[in-house]
Amino acid sequence: MGTGETVAIVGENGAGKTTLVRHTNGLLKPTKGTVFVDGVDTRDTTTATLSRKVGIAFQNPDHQLFSESVESEVRFAMKNFGFDEELVSQRLDWALNFFELKQYRKSSPLVLSGGEKKRLTLACILAWDPEVVILDEPTVGQDALQKEKLAQIFKMLQSTGKTIILVSHDVEFLWPIQPRLVVMSGGKVVADGETSKIMADRELLDGARVTQPQLLRLYSRLRDRPASPFLNVLEARDWVGGRRARQEVR
């Protein structure tokens, strides 16, 4: 995976997605083969060193939140990495603002709702500004608005040249982003390429128990259709509107 690339990993439960991700910051070391992060073999360094570069937001926020306040939760990692106080408070303000958590600054992270906890874990990771951001199921428990917001965060991260790895079941969420798509099944990579191409292969998707995104399904059912599939609902709406206008002219 190259610098600045956005990669999504999909696949059935137990396909090995999370196991793969755990290799990127040295939580797991390969028993066969090698994993290089920024030219460094993960077996030659520590998880703490690698984590400075590779930030992983795990699936379940309850597995990491422990501090007495939201504020100190975000500070935790930065303190571990030895940031100076000025930078810490600067990054803290940015992260809490960005994820709309400012009003909870002094509250316990344990009283937040599921979606807020999830956002807090993302804030914790992005606060230390890692070069590679890995998100394990970021859309679980988020409402439509927050998903929209997450999509914006992706765009922002992409524009700053971060390498992003997304592990997700949420094909509807991935479809508009159009990342490089890696499909895993039974511990192996079964496909790797452009989202639009892989998502068109029904047989492959069925094998990995991935459903096709609705917009692509709609597109493949249309008889006279545009050259490329709709990437979002608005595109589909515009096309349908345009078609109606064309028919009325006729």
Place this chain on the structure above:
Amino acid sequence: MYWLSGGFVFRRVVSPFHKLDPRVKLLVSMEFFVLSLLASTVAAIALVLFGILLVATVAKSLRRIGRTIAFAGFFATFIFVVNFLFGLGLLNAILYSFRFLAIISSTSVFFVTTSPDELEQIMKWMRVPRDIVFAFVTAVRFIPVVMLDAFQIMDAQKSRGLEFEKGNVVRRVRNMVPILIPLVVNSVIRSGELAEAMESRAYGSTPKPTSLYGMRLRWYDVTVAVVSVLILIAVTLYIYHFVSFKV
């Protein structure tokens, strides 16, 4: 840690020992326990340990019990060193540390081969109050779950730059806080959820609920029980008559 923890956790295996009635498994385990207390020579305790390992082999669980022994070995070494240094003699020091190993592994044999369901049946058979049985069996059942939780939490915190092995003793203890708080909080939440789930499944609505599976002593179980008791008597007689308290 994970490797070690397997030594006391049940795993479904098809073996002649697993098939036994849980009461017989408990009996065998207790007999070994008693024998390890009675054995007063290095030769006798070595014989008891050998017997435990033999049963473990029959139960196809030698590796798992080996883990228990490896773990207990650490404490056994400590016992050996202390007893030896306090002048109890080499043979006594060996005897005490071996006895410790035998006691631990004899209980491990029972827990590794008895499922939580069987444990529940045994406790009911002993007329332990139902709520206590339920609490105990649930605790046993949750050990693997909580362990998995602990490892996931450790991974999450390590990914946030936490280094357990860094610093002095005080620092290391403080490093455990980010692990323990989520672990305890999760367990409390889970127990609350379990209570609600049990209540919505009518737990406690009948004073005497029936069981789907009961325990039944078959010929196979009786034979094993009788033979094991005979061996216990024989070995006890051997220890007391022929060795006569000699150390």
